[in-house]
Amino acid sequence: MEISKDNNHSLIHEFVLMGFSGRRYQNICLFFMFLIIYIISILGNIGIIYLVYTNIKFHTPMYFFLSNLSVIDIVYASDIAPKMLMGLYFSKTSISYFGCAIQLFIFCALGSTECILFAVMAYDRYVAICSPLNYSIIMQEKTCLGLMLGAYSTGILHSLIETCCTFHLSFCSSNILQHFVCDFPPLLSISCTDTTINEIVLFFFSSLVTAPSVALILGSYASIFVTILKITTPEGRQKAYSTCASHIIAVTLLYSTVLYVYLSPKSPSSRNNINxxxxxxxxxxxxxxxxxxxxxxxxxxxxxxxxxxxxx
Structure with missing residues (x-):
C-alpha cells in the first residue's frame, strides 16, 4: 500500500483495484471469457468503421453516427478492459494516482458522449421517418459534424468537471478500491473528505447530460411510433420498425445496466453484481x-x- 506521510497527512500515490471477489479458478474463467469478448469487440467495431468508410452507399448520416459509435466503443472498451483483465488474472492490480484520474476521465467522457450520441441517432431516425422529404435538408453534412462535435465537447467538458471534483478530494485512509475500474462511487467511498458537495455536483451534471438525452430519445420514438401507425402498408411498417429496432435494443441495454449500477443499493453482497x-x-x-x-x-x-x- 503505497502511502507517504506529508505534514501528518497520508498521501496516496496509487490505488489497488481488487476486481472480483470470486475464487481463483472463477476469475481465470472470467479472464478468458472477457478476453475473447474484448477481442471480438475491437474486431467488430473496426469492421463497422471499415465498411462505412469503404462503401459509398454507407456515406449517410445514419452510418456516420454508427461509425462514430464504433470509435467510441473501441476506446471505451480499451480504457477499461486491460486493467480489468489484469485484475481478473492476478486477483488484484494497482494503478497510479494519475493513471486512475486518466482512466476515470476517459471512462466518463466517452460514456457521456455515447449517451448523447444515442439521442442524436434517435433524432436522425425521427427526421428520416417523420419528415423524409426534408431529411436531406435537415441532416446535412455540416449538421451531422456539428452534432458529433457537440456530443464530444459536452462529454469531455462533463468528464473534466466530474474528474476534477473527484480528485480534488483527499484520499488518506485507504487506497483499496473494491472495483476493477476507477469509478466515482468507490473513489468517494475511500475519501477522508466530506463528499456531500461532490455527490451533489456529480448528480447535477450527470442529470444535465442524461435527462435531455433520455427525453429526446423518448420524444423521438413516441413521434416515430405515431407515424408508423399511420403507415397503411405492412411492408412500410416493417421497414420503419426494422430501421429503429437496433437502436432501441442498444439504448435499452445501455440505460438498464447503467441505472442498475448507479441506483442499486451499495452493499458488500451486491458488489459483485454491480461489477x-x-x-x-x-x-x-x-x-x-x-x-x-x-x-x-x-x-x-x-x-x-x-x-x-x-x-x-
Whole structure:
C-alpha cells in the first residue's frame, strides 16, 4: 500500500483495484471469457468503421453516427478492459494516482458522449421517418459534424468537471478500491473528505447530460411510433420498425445496466453484481453494438458477405 506521510497527512500515490471477489479458478474463467469478448469487440467495431468508410452507399448520416459509435466503443472498451483483465488474472492490480484520474476521465467522457450520441441517432431516425422529404435538408453534412462535435465537447467538458471534483478530494485512509475500474462511487467511498458537495455536483451534471438525452430519445420514438401507425402498408411498417429496432435494443441495454449500477443499493453482497453490470456496459455492450446493428441491417450483412468473398 503505497502511502507517504506529508505534514501528518497520508498521501496516496496509487490505488489497488481488487476486481472480483470470486475464487481463483472463477476469475481465470472470467479472464478468458472477457478476453475473447474484448477481442471480438475491437474486431467488430473496426469492421463497422471499415465498411462505412469503404462503401459509398454507407456515406449517410445514419452510418456516420454508427461509425462514430464504433470509435467510441473501441476506446471505451480499451480504457477499461486491460486493467480489468489484469485484475481478473492476478486477483488484484494497482494503478497510479494519475493513471486512475486518466482512466476515470476517459471512462466518463466517452460514456457521456455515447449517451448523447444515442439521442442524436434517435433524432436522425425521427427526421428520416417523420419528415423524409426534408431529411436531406435537415441532416446535412455540416449538421451531422456539428452534432458529433457537440456530443464530444459536452462529454469531455462533463468528464473534466466530474474528474476534477473527484480528485480534488483527499484520499488518506485507504487506497483499496473494491472495483476493477476507477469509478466515482468507490473513489468517494475511500475519501477522508466530506463528499456531500461532490455527490451533489456529480448528480447535477450527470442529470444535465442524461435527462435531455433520455427525453429526446423518448420524444423521438413516441413521434416515430405515431407515424408508423399511420403507415397503411405492412411492408412500410416493417421497414420503419426494422430501421429503429437496433437502436432501441442498444439504448435499452445501455440505460438498464447503467441505472442498475448507479441506483442499486451499495452493499458488500451486491458488489459483485454491480461489477458484472459495469463490465456489461463497458466491455460487453461495445461488442454487442456492432452485432446488433449488423444482424438487423441487410445492407451491412450484404457488405460483410461481399468483403469476405473478396478476401477469399
Amino acid at each position: 458484472i453490470a459495469t463490465v456489461f456496459y463497458t466491455v460487453v455492450l461495445p461488442m454487442l453494438n456492432p452485432v446488433i446493428y449488423s444482424l438487423r441491417n441487410k445492407d451491412i450483412k450484404l457488405a460483410i458477405i461481399l468483403s469476405f468473398q473478396r478476401i477469399i
